[in-house]
Amino acid sequence: MKLILIVNPHAKNGYAYSKFLTLKDMCDREGIEYWITGTPWQAVEKIRRFCTEHPEEKTLFAGIGGDGTMHELVNGAAGFPHAYVASISAGSGNDFGRHFNSFPFDSESIHELSKWDGRNEKHDAAQFKGDKNGWFVNNLGVGFDAAVAISSNRSRVKKWLNRLKLGRLIYVYYLIFHLLRYKPQSMTVEIDGKTLELEKVWFITIANQPYYGGGMMIAPSACSDDGKLDLTIVHRLSRIKFLAVFLSVFFGWHLRFKEVKTKQGKRIKIETADKALIHTDGEFGGLLTQHHPLFVEVAPKSWLFVPPEKQGS
Numbered sequence: 032m033k034l035i036l037i038v039n040p041h042a043k044n045g046y047a048y049s050k051f052l053t054l055k056d057m058c059d060r061e062g063i064e065y066w067i068t069g070t071p072w073q074a075v076e077k078i079r080r081f082c083t084e085h086p087e088e089k090t091l092f093a094g095i096g097g098d099g100t101m102h103e104l105v106n107g108a109a110g111f112p113h114a115y116v117a118s119i120s121a122g123s124g125n126d127f128g129r130h131f132n133s134f135p136f137d138s139e140s141i142h143e144l145s146k147w148d149g150r151n152e153k154h155d156a157a158q159f160k161g162d163k164n165g166w167f168v169n170n171l172g173v174g175f176d177a178a179v180a181i182s183s184n185r186s187r188v189k190k191w192l193n194r195l196k197l198g199r200l201i202y203v204y205y206l207i208f209h210l211l212r213y214k215p216q217s218m219t220v221e222i223d224g225k226t227l228e229l230e231k232v233w234f235i236t237i238a239n240q241p242y243y244g245g246g247m248m249i250a251p252s253a254c255s256d257d258g259k260l261d262l263t264i265v266h267r268l269s270r271i272k273f274l275a276v277f278l279s280v281f282f283g284w285h286l287r288f289k290e291v292k293t294k295q296g297k298r299i300k301i302e303t304a305d306k307a308l309i310h311t312d313g314e315f316g317g318l319l320t321q322h323h324p325l326f327v328e329v330a331p332k333s334w335l336f337v338p339p340e341k342q343g344s
């Protein structure tokens with residue numbers, strides 16, 4: 032059994048990297064392999080290549096980063112029966128760790144992982160196909176929430192605000208920015224063969240676990256090993272009421288609004304005659320357009336997770 036640490040040097044604005052440097056000598060001394068990624072998506076390609084070239088070797092890939100890093104690890108490992116995934120928490124939002132449980136970022140965790148005995152849990156992920164293809168493990172969003180997440184991720188100011196521990200301000204800024212400009216759209220959603228025609232849709236999220244946006248409980252009933260995905264659909268409401276709904280997600284009160292629909296399903300198709308942004312685990316997931324409908328399908332128990340032995344880290 033093999034352990035490979037995967038360090039995203041950009042997670043939490045370089046915190047993951049600078050902290051890892053304090054543990055690097057220990058890893059070198061103890062022969063623990065680590066990859067420090069050079070570009071986004073490199074981890075996915077390296078994991079797939081490694082798993083293909085070493086089909087007999089049970090390998091545990093432990094991500095040092097946040098949700099974007101774990102998104103890459105699951106995209107690399109999903110579908111390989113000998114690839115296992117763990118998370119060492121070193122990101123800003125860490126919704127992955129909130130649900131699945133991460134290891135704390137310290138030498139004890141690395142030691143524990145290096146003595147891993149094969150213990151694991153099987154979880155669902157989902158595959159999406161559209162303008163872009165891939166897997167997600169936390170959630171996928173279409174529309175307003177994707178616009179806010181993607182604008183915030185791309186913002187150069189975010190880095191500086193994060194250094195001042197004011198990173199959330201950038202979400203508030205883009206929340207207001209898109210709230211004033213966003214045009215809700217008509218969408219057709221097919222869930223396990225049943226069609227819903229929806230008007231004035233602000234956003235649709237498809238969740239595998241409850242948390243998103245750094246701790247908001249968007250889908251309280253979502254369960255990552257039930258073979259189903261949980262949809263939250265927000266539509267047909269004024270800008271001002273939408274703001275109230277969006278803010279209520281922080282307290283989990285959004286389900287009390289009649290304009291918020293929840294559904295469960297295994298196979299989902301979303302179409303629009305307009306154009307909408309998609310995020311997958313908070314990362315850019317392509318565009319929903321007339322020419323590129325979005326297909327999402329749950330992949331039950333398709334990846335193997337190694338949680339800390341002491342839960343709640």
Ligand SMILES: Nc1ncnc2c1ncn2[C@@H]1O[C@H](COP(=O)(O)OP(=O)(O)OP(=O)(O)O)[C@@H](O)[C@H]1O
Nearest residue numbers: 042043068069070096097098099100122123124125
């Ligand atoms: N070597 C790299 N160079 C640049 N970007 C990278 C590299 N490796 C991964 N990334 C990207 O870095 C971004 C941020 O990573 P991540 O999401 O893990 O950290 P975070 O934003 O601090 O945490 P969270 O998403 O939990 O708030 C992701 O989009 C990921 O794809």
